[in-house]
Amino acid sequence: MFGGGIILVGYVCKYTPVEIIEAFGETPVKLEPDSKSYEQAEALIHSNICSFAKGILENIIDNHIEEVVLTSCCDSIKRLYDVLKERVKFIYLLDLPRKKDPMAVDLFYGEIKEFIDAYKAYIKRDFSKEILAKILENKAIKGKRMDSESIAILGARLKEDVVEKIKNSCAEKIINLTCTGEERIFDVKPEGDILKNYAESLLNLTPCMRMADDRNDLVNKKFKGIIYNTIKFCDYYAYEYAELKDKVDIPLLKIETDYTDSGSGQILTRVDAFLESTGIKKIEKTKAKSGYFAGIDSGSTSANVVIIDENKNIISYSIVPTGPKAVESARQAFELALKSAGLKEEDIKAAVATGYGRVSIPFAQKTVTEITCHGKGAFFIDSTVRTVIDIGGQDSKVIRLDDSGNVVDFVMNDKCSAGTGRFLEVMARTLGVSIEEMGKVVEKVKEDITITSMCTVFAESEVISLIAQNKDQRDIIHALNKAVASKAVSLVERIKGKGKYMMTGGVAKNKGVVTAIEKRLGEKILIPPEPQIIGALGAALIALEGK
Amino acid sequence: MDAVKSYSKFIKKNMERPEKVKKLINLGLFIAYHYVKFFRDKRLPESFHFLNKYSIKCVIDSLNQPQNSAWVNIFAPSEFLIAMDIKPLFIEAYSSFMSGFFIEDCLIDAAESKGISNTLCSYHKTFLGASELGILEKPRFMITTSIACDANIPTFRYLSKKFGVPLCIIDVPYKYSKEAVSYVKKQLQELAAKLEEAFKRKLDLDKLREIVKTENKTRALMREYLNYVGKKTLQTTMTFEMYMLFASHVFIGSKETLKFYEMLVSDIKKAPEKSGKSVFFVHILPMFETNFKQYFNFGEKYHIAGSDINFDFLHEIDENDPFLGIAERLILTSLNGGIDRRVSRIRELLEYIKPDGIIQFCHLGCKQSMGGAFVIKKLASEMGIPFLCLDGDCVDKRNNQEGQNRTRLEAFLEML
Ligand code: SF4
Numbered sequence: 001m002f003g004g005g006i007i008l009v010g011y012v013c014k015y016t017p018v019e020i021i022e023a024f025g026e027t028p029v030k031l032e033p034d035s036k037s038y039e040q041a042e043a044l045i046h047s048n049i050c051s052f053a054k055g056i057l058e059n060i061i062d063n064h065i066e067e068v069v070l071t072s073c074c075d076s077i078k079r080l081y082d083v084l085k086e087r088v089k090f091i092y093l094l095d096l097p098r099k100k101d102p103m104a105v106d107l108f109y110g111e112i113k114e115f116i117d118a119y120k121a122y123i124k125r126d127f128s129k130e131i132l133a134k135i136l137e138n139k140a141i142k143g144k145r146m147d148s149e150s151i152a153i154l155g156a157r158l159k160e161d162v163v164e165k166i167k168n169s170c171a172e173k174i175i176n177l178t179c180t181g182e183e184r185i186f187d188v189k190p191e192g193d194i195l196k197n198y199a200e201s202l203l204n205l206t207p208c209m210r211m212a213d214d215r216n217d218l219v220n221k222k223f224k225g226i227i228y229n230t231i232k233f234c235d236y237y238a239y240e241y242a243e244l245k246d247k248v249d250i251p252l253l254k255i256e257t258d259y260t261d262s263g264s265g266q267i268l269t270r271v272d273a274f275l276e277s278t279g280i281k282k283i284e285k286t287k288a289k290s291g292y293f294a295g296i297d298s299g300s301t302s303a304n305v306v307i308i309d310e311n312k313n314i315i316s317y318s319i320v321p322t323g324p325k326a327v328e329s330a331r332q333a334f335e336l337a338l339k340s341a342g343l344k345e346e347d348i349k350a351a352v353a354t355g356y357g358r359v360s361i362p363f364a365q366k367t368v369t370e371i372t373c374h375g376k377g378a379f380f381i382d383s384t385v386r387t388v389i390d391i392g393g394q395d396s397k398v399i400r401l402d403d404s405g406n407v408v409d410f411v412m413n414d415k416c417s418a419g420t421g422r423f424l425e426v427m428a429r430t431l432g433v434s435i436e437e438m439g440k441v442v443e444k445v446k447e448d449i450t451i452t453s454m455c456t457v458f459a460e461s462e463v464i465s466l467i468a469q470n471k472d473q474r475d476i477i478h479a480l481n482k483a484v485a486s487k488a489v490s491l492v493e494r495i496k497g498k499g500k501y502m503m504t505g506g507v508a509k510n511k512g513v514v515t516a517i518e519k520r521l522g523e524k525i526l527i528p529p530e531p532q533i534i535g536a537l538g539a540a541l542i543a544l545e546g547k
Numbered sequence: 548m549d550a551v552k553s554y555s556k557f558i559k560k561n562m563e564r565p566e567k568v569k570k571l572i573n574l575g576l577f578i579a580y581h582y583v584k585f586f587r588d589k590r591l592p593e594s595f596h597f598l599n600k601y602s603i604k605c606v607i608d609s610l611n612q613p614q615n616s617a618w619v620n621i622f623a624p625s626e627f628l629i630a631m632d633i634k635p636l637f638i639e640a641y642s643s644f645m646s647g648f649f650i651e652d653c654l655i656d657a658a659e660s661k662g663i664s665n666t667l668c669s670y671h672k673t674f675l676g677a678s679e680l681g682i683l684e685k686p687r688f689m690i691t692t693s694i695a696c697d698a699n700i701p702t703f704r705y706l707s708k709k710f711g712v713p714l715c716i717i718d719v720p721y722k723y724s725k726e727a728v729s730y731v732k733k734q735l736q737e738l739a740a741k742l743e744e745a746f747k748r749k750l751d752l753d754k755l756r757e758i759v760k761t762e763n764k765t766r767a768l769m770r771e772y773l774n775y776v777g778k779k780t781l782q783t784t785m786t787f788e789m790y791m792l793f794a795s796h797v798f799i800g801s802k803e804t805l806k807f808y809e810m811l812v813s814d815i816k817k818a819p820e821k822s823g824k825s826v827f828f829v830h831i832l833p834m835f836e837t838n839f840k841q842y843f844n845f846g847e848k849y850h851i852a853g854s855d856i857n858f859d860f861l862h863e864i865d866e867n868d869p870f871l872g873i874a875e876r877l878i879l880t881s882l883n884g885g886i887d888r889r890v891s892r893i894r895e896l897l898e899y900i901k902p903d904g905i906i907q908f909c910h911l912g913c914k915q916s917m918g919g920a921f922v923i924k925k926l927a928s929e930m931g932i933p934f935l936c937l938d939g940d941c942v943d944k945r946n947n948q949e950g951q952n953r954t955r956l957e958a959f960l961e962m963l
């Protein structure tokens with residue numbers, strides 16, 4: 001895509017005078033980082049700046065982009081500019097005012113003129129206002145701009161392909177109103193200085209969070225639902241989410257993304273679960289049938305299958321560790337369950353798949369997210385449950401149910417492994433004990449240690465230094481169990497979870513963690529006999545009767 | 548120390564009762580003030596003792612008179628407030644005090660569980676948390692600028708909406724130009740009008756000029772002070788280096804600040820010739836980090852040779868047209884604009900101070916500063932001064948990897 005004869009001018013912000021670049025006859029491209037790592041970027045800039053900015057840097061290096069136009073959007077972009085200055089042939093930072101009064105327009109107008117001069121000098125070609133006028137004419141406002149009958153994606157920029165995937169995953173109309181998602185349509189006055197009018201209309205685009213204007217017009221629209229995106233290490237947008245969370249009576253889902261590829265599967269799960277739980281996406285109810293029904297939970301650490309009969313009796317179940325190919329492990333688990341039930345595949349009337357691998361299970365007719373399934377399964381086992389805490393190998397989630405067992409709210413942890421089974425595994429290895437050993441420690445022995453870092457990598461080094469200080473191993477384990485518990489409790493608090501609580505997932509078998517959570521919540525937690533199969537059970541129930 | 552810990556425990560126990568917490572915090576500040584007043588640390592130069600009392604008093608004053616106070620951030624043009632006898636509370640100071648009281652963790656958790664980004668700067672998170680928990684009385688006005696970091700505008704906008712208190716945002720352009728100055732000047736005029744309206748009193752222009760005059764005198768003393776920093780050793784602590792922000796920013800222009808710098812210059816003149824190794828800090832200092840405390844607070848071998856944030860502007864400003872003067876100051880502070888501007892200020896300071904080493908403590912969440920670390924490192928190596936970059940948090944003690952940092956810090960100090 002990059003390279004070849006055409007010169008591409010990279011930009012990132014919607015306030016960039018893209019049309020001016022076009023008027024020069026060049027090709028502006030909105031940079032969308034797609035790198036899997038930030039290796040080169042982190043050699044040039046501190047790793048704790050915004051992940052998008054790091055991604056851009058990586059991208060510019062990878063693709064040898066030589067012309068870049070930025071705005072003074074945020075600290076990360078400003079520093080990106082400082083770092084790039086000596087590395088690309090042409091770079092320009094437009095000072096973008098945060099207001100849009102006449103003086104601000106003048107200031108921005110001046111900036112645009114200076115930019116034109118700088119670019120003219122660089123490519124040794126002239127700029128023509130007439131061409132600009134033509135380009136703008138083609139981008140004039142036509143028809144209505146926003147549709148309240150749709151689901152809006154708001155917040156920080158979201159990768160184009162994730163937006164596409166969300167659009168494809170449901171029948172609803174999705175509009176992208178993230179910081180740079182807006183279409184470039186203008187209402188440039190024909191009379192007077194076209195450049196000045198252009199500057200003014202740029203400043204009048206829907207204000208992003210960086211601007212001084214408030215965004216009431218945008219966020220108070222009656223959407224059917226809002227998917228709110230924030231970016232790791234970007235500060236701007238979380239504020240607005242915090243505000244909306246309490247105010248809006250519209251279904252609201254927060255997602256946090258960064259610009260590496262790995263997270264998009266989890267995001268889709270969240271979006272799906274959100275659409276299901278708010279009733280925007282319907283799961284059809286089917287009439288009670290006779291026969292057997294299967295639920296397949298294809299998770300990142302294990303594949304679990306539950307088979308029930310028409311009266312909701314559990315006939316058999318299986319748990320198989322996930323191998324390199326998720327489908328095969330699911331198949332194995334399915335066959336194992338069939339075998340122990342003494343059934344054949346034809347005996348299964350309907351099968352529903354859930355979990356990370358759910359979309360690729362060929363022997364299931366339907367897929368439902370693990371959020372809905374866990375809620376369903378937990379409520380079936382005990383209808384007094386109102387909050388489900390699920391801590392699995394790679395992720396953890398908390399689901400809140402209403403009195404009829406419907407999911408009313410949920411959170412999932414960030415992509416990192418903090419507070420999950422994986423975290424405990426790493427620590428067990430560091431300590432040289434088994435996971436089972438760790439689970440037995442329910443109390444401090446000598447002293448009450450607290451692990452302060454949540455991040456697996458940092459916590460590991462903390463553990464190493466505790467070992468070096470000769471601390472009692474059981475106290476370290478106790479501290480680790482508390483750390484996992486505190487992460488889980490913070491998720492519970494985020495959605496204001498209340499009793500009764502049920503814990504599911506592999507970590508529910510860890511007595512130490514369970515006790516630590518109970519202490520923090522001040523309440524007993526129900527642990528089902530086999531906490532790992534609750535998702536699959538929920539899926540089987542949905543196979544039988546719908547949601 | 549233990550008294551503080553039990554005080555902190557007691558506050559935390561009462562978090563559900565904001566009225567009580569408010570009182571406890573005021574009480575804590577009151578005790579701190581009197582403690583400082585009556586039990587002066589003998590090692591401490593007189594000027595810092597004076598500053599210590601003054602800073603605590605400023606915080607107490609604004610908390611005690613919320614209806615006569617304005618919340619600001621450190622770069623706000625508070626000359627207007629001083630001229631109108633309005634008590635500013637700058638959020639960075641409040642958060643530092645809360646960390647001093649060991650309750651920052653509670654406040655930060657409150658902000659995060661509300662949905663505020665966990666990677667946001669903890670000075671902001673602490674303050675936001677305090678307002679979420681209802682332990683802050685709402686002020687009458689708020690002012691923020693776009694200088695230095697991203698956090699300012701959204702934090703204040705959030706607070707202003709939450710409390711229904713008017714906010715004035717001063718948008719300070721990144722680049723300097725005549726138009727930029729007029730743009731800011733006009734915003735300052737609007738600010739003055741809004742303040743007059745909110746506090747129902749007039750701004751006396753002559754008084755404002757007086758304050759700007761005092762401000763200029765104060766900066767002259769800062770420059771004089773710089774002549775000695777490289778040659779003398781003034782015993783101090785990281786906390787005092789940070790207290791200086793009261794004097795170099797929010798309260799500059801007040802008589803007390805002028806007095807502080809007069810005392811400071813006389814203290815440094817009297818101070819012994821330089822001995823041991825001196826370390827210059829980029830941006831802010833981790834005043835609650837144990838290793839740093841151990842080495843730098845009244846350190847015999849190592850001492851603090853200033854930080855660039857206290858010298859971000861050193862020129863005179865226009866005394867006749869204070870609106871213009873202040874507008875220029877806002878745009879030209881070394882924390883505004885491209886990294887080059889900051890680098891050249893740091894270079895200037897290094898030439899004065901000639902420190903033996905430079906430390907940049909990358910405060911988690913402070914992207915504007917950490918983003919420039921590699922550029923400043925380059926400057927240091929050009930000037931042949933050892934440079935150390937460490938990650939951590941100046942407020943939230945949970946984010947400090949003290950074990951790891953210890954090794955790095957010690958190795959660095961051994962190197963000097
Ligand atoms: S946040 Fe605003 S200024 Fe920044 S890139 Fe997005 S649209 Fe541009």
Ligand code: SF4
Pocket residue numbers: 050051052053073074075076077156157231233234235236
């Ligand atoms: S995502 Fe946020 S921090 Fe990152 S570049 Fe955009 S505005 Fe800046």
Ligand code: SF4
Pocket residue numbers: 639668669670671695696697698831910912913914915916
């Ligand atoms: S430490 Fe950095 S991010 Fe925090 S308030 Fe100061 S300048 Fe802003």
